[in-house]
Amino acid sequence: MTIMKMTGAQIICESLVREGVEVIFGILGGAILPLYDTLPQYPQLRHILVRHEQGAAHAADGYARVTGKVGVCMATSGPGATNLVTGIANAHLDSSPIIAITGQVARAFIGKDAFQEIDITGITQPITKHNYLALDAGSLARIIKEAFYLARTGRPGPVLIDLPRDVQMEQAEFHYPNRVDLPGYKPTLQGHPTQIKKAAKLINEAQQPLIIAGRGVIISGAYAELSQLAEAAQIPVVTTLLGISCFPESHVLSYGMLGMHGMAYANMAVDAADLIIAIGMRFDDRATAKVSAFAPHARIIHIDIDPAEIGKNVRVDVPIVGDVKVVLNALNKLINPTQHVDWVHQLDDWRKEHPSIEIRDSEGLLPQLVVRKIYEVTKGEAIIVTGVGQNQMWAAQHYCYNKPNSIISSGGLGTMGFELPAAMGAKVGCPESIVWCVAGDGGFQMTIQELATIVKEKVAVKIAIINNGFLGMVRQWQELFFGRRYVATPLSGPDFAKIAEAYGLPGLRVKHKSEVVPAIEQAMEYEGPFLIDFMVEPEENVYPMVPPGAALAEVLEEPKKEVTAWPRRSTP
Amino acid sequence: MATTKHTLVALVEDKPGVLNRMASLFRRRGFNIESIVVGHSELPHLSRVTIVVNGATTMVEQVRKQLDKVIDVVKVSDITGDDIVARELALVKVRATSANRSEIIEIVDIFRANIVDVASDSVTIEVTGDEEKINSLFNLLRGFGVKEIARTGRIAMTRGSSGPIQVEERLPKARAKKQKAS
Numbered sequence A: 001m002t003i004m005k006m007t008g009a010q011i012i013c014e015s016l017v018r019e020g021v022e023v024i025f026g027i028l029g030g031a032i033l034p035l036y037d038t039l040p041q042y043p044q045l046r047h048i049l050v051r052h053e054q055g056a057a058h059a060a061d062g063y064a065r066v067t068g069k070v071g072v073c074m075a076t077s078g079p080g081a082t083n084l085v086t087g088i089a090n091a092h093l094d095s096s097p098i099i100a101i102t103g104q105v106a107r108a109f110i111g112k113d114a115f116q117e118i119d120i121t122g123i124t125q126p127i128t129k130h131n132y133l134a135l136d137a138g139s140l141a142r143i144i145k146e147a148f149y150l151a152r153t154g155r156p157g158p159v160l161i162d163l164p165r166d167v168q169m170e171q172a173e174f175h176y177p178n179r180v181d182l183p184g185y186k187p188t189l190q191g192h193p194t195q196i197k198k199a200a201k202l203i204n205e206a207q208q209p210l211i212i213a214g215r216g217v218i219i220s221g222a223y224a225e226l227s228q229l230a231e232a233a234q235i236p237v238v239t240t241l242l243g244i245s246c247f248p249e250s251h252v253l254s255y256g257m258l259g260m261h262g263m264a265y266a267n268m269a270v271d272a273a274d275l276i277i278a279i280g281m282r283f284d285d286r287a288t289a290k291v292s293a294f295a296p297h298a299r300i301i302h303i304d305i306d307p308a309e310i311g312k313n314v315r316v317d318v319p320i321v322g323d324v325k326v327v328l329n330a331l332n333k334l335i336n337p338t339q340h341v342d343w344v345h346q347l348d349d350w351r352k353e354h355p356s357i358e359i360r361d362s363e364g365l366l367p368q369l370v371v372r373k374i375y376e377v378t379k380g381e382a383i384i385v386t387g388v389g390q391n392q393m394w395a396a397q398h399y400c401y402n403k404p405n406s407i408i409s410s411g412g413l414g415t416m417g418f419e420l421p422a423a424m425g426a427k428v429g430c431p432e433s434i435v436w437c438v439a440g441d442g443g444f445q446m447t448i449q450e451l452a453t454i455v456k457e458k459v460a461v462k463i464a465i466i467n468n469g470f471l472g473m474v475r476q477w478q479e480l481f482f483g484r485r486y487v488a489t490p491l492s493g494p495d496f497a498k499i500a501e502a503y504g505l506p507g508l509r510v511k512h513k514s515e516v517v518p519a520i521e522q523a524m525e526y527e528g529p530f531l532i533d534f535m536v537e538p539e540e541n542v543y544p545m546v547p548p549g550a551a552l553a554e555v556l557e558e559p560k561k562e563v564t565a566w567p568r569r570s571t572p
Numbered sequence B: 001m002a003t004t005k006h007t008l009v010a011l012v013e014d015k016p017g018v019l020n021r022m023a024s025l026f027r028r029r030g031f032n033i034e035s036i037v038v039g040h041s042e043l044p045h046l047s048r049v050t051i052v053v054n055g056a057t058t059m060v061e062q063v064r065k066q067l068d069k070v071i072d073v074v075k076v077s078d079i080t081g082d083d084i085v086a087r088e089l090a091l092v093k094v095r096a097t098s099a100n101r102s103e104i105i106e107i108v109d110i111f112r113a114n115i116v117d118v119a120s121d122s123v124t125i126e127v128t129g130d131e132e133k134i135n136s137l138f139n140l141l142r143g144f145g146v147k148e149i150a151r152t153g154r155i156a157m158t159r160g161s162s163g164p165i166q167v168e169e170r171l172p173k174a175r176a177k178k179q180k181a182s
Helices: A008-018 A030-041 A053-067 A079-093 A137-152 A165-169 A193-205 A215-220 A223-232 A264-272 A324-332 A341-353 A367-378 A390-398 A419-429 A450-456 A472-481 A496-503 A513-525 B018-028 B057-069 B101-110 B131-142 B173-181
Strands: A005-007 A023-026 A046-049 A071-075 A098-104 A130-133 A159-164 A171-173 A209-213 A237-239 A254-257 A275-279 A299-304 A318-321 A383-386 A435-440 A462-467 A507-510 A530-535 B004-013 B033-040 B046-055 B073-078 B084-095 B114-118 B122-129 B146-151 B155-158
Touching: A005 A008, A008 A030, A008 A137, A008 A165, A023 A053, A023 A419, A030 A071, A030 A098, A030 A159, A030 A165, A046 A450, A053 A071, A053 A079, A053 A098, A053 A419, A053 A450, A071 A079, A079 A098, A079 A159, A098 A137, A098 A165, A130 A137, A137 A159, A137 A165, A137 A171, A159 A165, A193 A275, A193 A299, A193 A318, A193 A324, A209 A223, A209 A264, A215 A223, A215 A324, A223 A324, A237 A264, A254 A264, A254 A390, A264 A341, A299 A324, A367 A390, A367 A435, A367 A462, A367 A513, A383 A390, A383 A419, A390 A435, A390 A462, A390 A472, A419 A435, A419 A450, A450 A496, A462 A496, A462 A513, A496 A507, A496 A530, A507 A513, A513 A530, B004 B018, B004 B057, B004 B155, B018 B033, B018 B046, B018 B057, B018 B073, B046 B057, B057 B073, B084 B131, B101 B114, B101 B122, B101 B131, B122 B131, B131 B146
Parallel strands: A023 A046, A023 A071, A071 A098, A098 A159, A130 A159, A209 A237, A209 A275, A237 A254, A275 A299, A299 A318, A383 A435, A435 A462, A462 A530, A507 A530
Antiparallel strands: A005 A171, B004 B046, B004 B073, B033 B046, B084 B122, B084 B146, B084 B155, B114 B122
């Protein structure tokens, strides 16, 4: 076998091809230039030039979440690398597998505050699963092999590779390793049999069991296993925000999302349950509300691949460390088919008494209605990519997610500006799917520049801006908890339809509810990207709501009040 | 929450940044590391780390799990409750005159310490032991005038034939073989 000599840049490209990479989101610069210069030799690697590096990281993240593959983003040293940081942190908190490749100044300049030098491995150390500073071209193949392996296995996460400029140009022998040698990294996939037996016993004995399913179910692809468990023992299922679409929401045992803006009946179910089966979720404070009052009557089984999540936030009676799919497969064999008729009736009664997501009649254009109509027009076939804040909660609540893995949202970090680039990444990853970006007028302006990218690259994302002229979720907190003092929340946004036009995609502005469906239909009929600016009721609140610091059971429901108008900015 | 002193031992890959990754997990939670000692282990490419930290048991357990997630950390254990041998080495430079030098030597002998350097107006003492022994030696020497102290921090190992960290079983067979061969 002849071993070829190649440059570092070629070794990286060869390795990326071997890892099955199809697309790279990035922006070049001096320190990553040798790598970019090599890209044309590898036409199978599609490069999408974003307009800000944050967009590259979010796009790689969105791509990774819809495809289950590793997303790749690339930037130059210094500001290019630091601009990736928010996107990397976002991927880290939501366990999304991305590889970030950054240029670095040449080895001789490292540590000397050279032009555009930054210690990006130091900066990203707490927000990556692992990172590398590649100090010789001979190590690149191994590093890329390890990076992809780390990113996608176990609990997935971002891995950053920092590449000094001269390492990209250095010659080395290329040999792509078949396996990785990481003695400190051995994710546990099989659950411990004794623990699984204990869990089965608790499930078989429970009177009021409840499943809380998280994104781990989606990552593991355990849709069938989850359904089997729920159906075998008639166990109601609620999900976390990122768990939405791991279980069909129209299923008779589905009781929606729990948490701060979860369904009242879902939260009441958690409060009343005698057994919680937490699957692939991490008891985030937005899901548990006041931890000391979380599931006060329940014993808790916690299934998660990350041992560090066990017992971190809540006491757990039966921890099972392992891959959700593998563990559920083993667990399901030990479950006695049973019925919990009274318990399910109880939940159904709560759902009738506390419908939580009924949309009231209103003259004005309600944001909830926009989401509902997107659901109706797309027949639930779309992938919804949300921003963060009220738009996110309405998108989570008022669309009925039956299709697996059909909502992409920034859960852990809560990154406004995630929506547009992530939707772009999702559409690039799943070009056959309908992708709707549900944005807020605040967050949308944080990464609005990616409109240029979706036009240039013909990425047919449909954009619905829920435009209430406020940083809406914060305004809601100000209204409810800060004496309605709207400090720094009113926004004066542009006419987004005109902005769209300027970027080269069609835009519509919708002010009346009668125009909602025609606008959505028009967007669907159009073959390219399309933007709709929905001018919704400015002071609409997200309900139900568990106030910060309260227990899940202390859920506030929508007060029967007239919507009072906040003097809104004049619309151009 | 009540804090107690914990001793963690870890086996880590000998790579740049490992110590930083480990230390930052404590920093993030506001823990003050009392001591951290790193040195070569019995295997090439692997270092052994001993960390002493004050903290609530649940928090230390959480950090231990996070440490275990660091890719370059092969294994980490909290050996606080175990039957362990723990030692520390200290160097103490003490003012000494011809009048009191013999008195200092006497104290050094009682503690089975050594004098490793003598100057006209000082002696430097090397002492090994647990923290209590070293502290009591300091207390006795203080009266003479301590000019400088340097302590290594604790290194520790469990008693008996097998430690909590069995290197061989954690390493892939191929790699273990490779290391034996080299």
